[in-house]
Amino acid sequence: MVARALEEGHQVTAFVRNAGSLPDNPALSIRIGSIAEQPDLVRQVVQGHDAVLSALGNPLWLKGMRGPAILAAAAANLVTAMHATGVPRLVLPLAWGTGLSRTAASPLVRAIAATLIRRDFRDFDAAEKLVTTSDLKWTIAYFGALTDDEPTTRWNASTHIRTPNPLAIARADVARFLISSLDDEALVKQHVVLSGAANGNTSSRSPGNCISDGPPGRRCSRRSAT
Template sequence: MHILMLGATGRVGSHMLERALNDNHRVTALVRNTDKVQIESRNLKVLEGNVCINSDIRNAAVGVDTVVSALGTDGGTTLSESIPSVIKAMEDEGIKRIITIGTAGILNSRTEAGMLRYQSNESKRKTTRAAQEHHKVYELLEKSPLDWTIVCPTYLPDGEYTGEYRIERDFLPENGEMISVPDTAEFAYSQIAENRYIKSRVGIAY
């Protein structure tokens, strides 16, 4: 399989990149700074570019089977600015599958029907800016014809790999308070070969 990976140098993305290469997948990583890619492989093609530039995304998507986005909010609007270009490039190339890393804030609230967690009294964040960015991505993917899955971790320390966690469609598992980066990466990576959570958000926590 040929995977386009966005956010490959980030905390979750770097773990997913390593897993993909260990499984002998071909990976094209679109990054802002190629020096930050610390892994070498004959199956890895690193392209320097900007996810917010249409031509960079278009070039990176050529010949790809699946897109994985572990992009963060980076204090700006990278997510909401880039996703329209990603969706368009995927449609143009006939790519259907995309897995993205979101946030538990865009899962459904258990306490306030019809609201997302970040909009409800479940939210413990002082600011909702990051959740609003992820919400825009969710809305655009939901309107698209793509087979998308948004993996939504709660508090995300680096932590250790355990391989044991709870998942739930559209909600955060009850009393879930945290999930490590390696465990989040494992579950998100597993979705490349799975179709159980197509067109769904998935909450993940211990």
């Protein structure tokens, strides 16, 4: 996500625990710390920026990772810092089945959210509530199954809350949507569902996005993501 934002000409501050994988770029400033645990530092880092784009997530214990649920604490610190410093725009990606999207999720997703990864979904729900009840210009973006596939030409973003179709979506496409949404006033205070590439059409060139107020998969207007 950082690399894509830099490619699009943004000045970026990355607030991370470990800077090892970040590129060397004069437009990139790196701050080391914990958004969930260091509210004063969060305020310092946020100061002077136009927007905040979150890439936070909890450790995936299903993949053998361990660690605390941090999203709600991080969201609380971000909202407080942004209010205090006058930074208006926040884009927050969350797993499909979180918050508002749960009522439209399948019985299987709802069951998993209530049992196997209950801790995480409670944390996601709390983060969403903190953001959507704030005075910020927020956008919540729901994603399904993330893949490491190449960027695609036919992914879809819809304000209609329905199961993503296809459910799988490339991380690169999620990043592209999140970055492009920062300047999109039509998406302020909107919940958006991200669906993967239709027909498996993938390409590393000329990716775009499709924004619709109808169900995922419905024909909609094409916008350039660059």
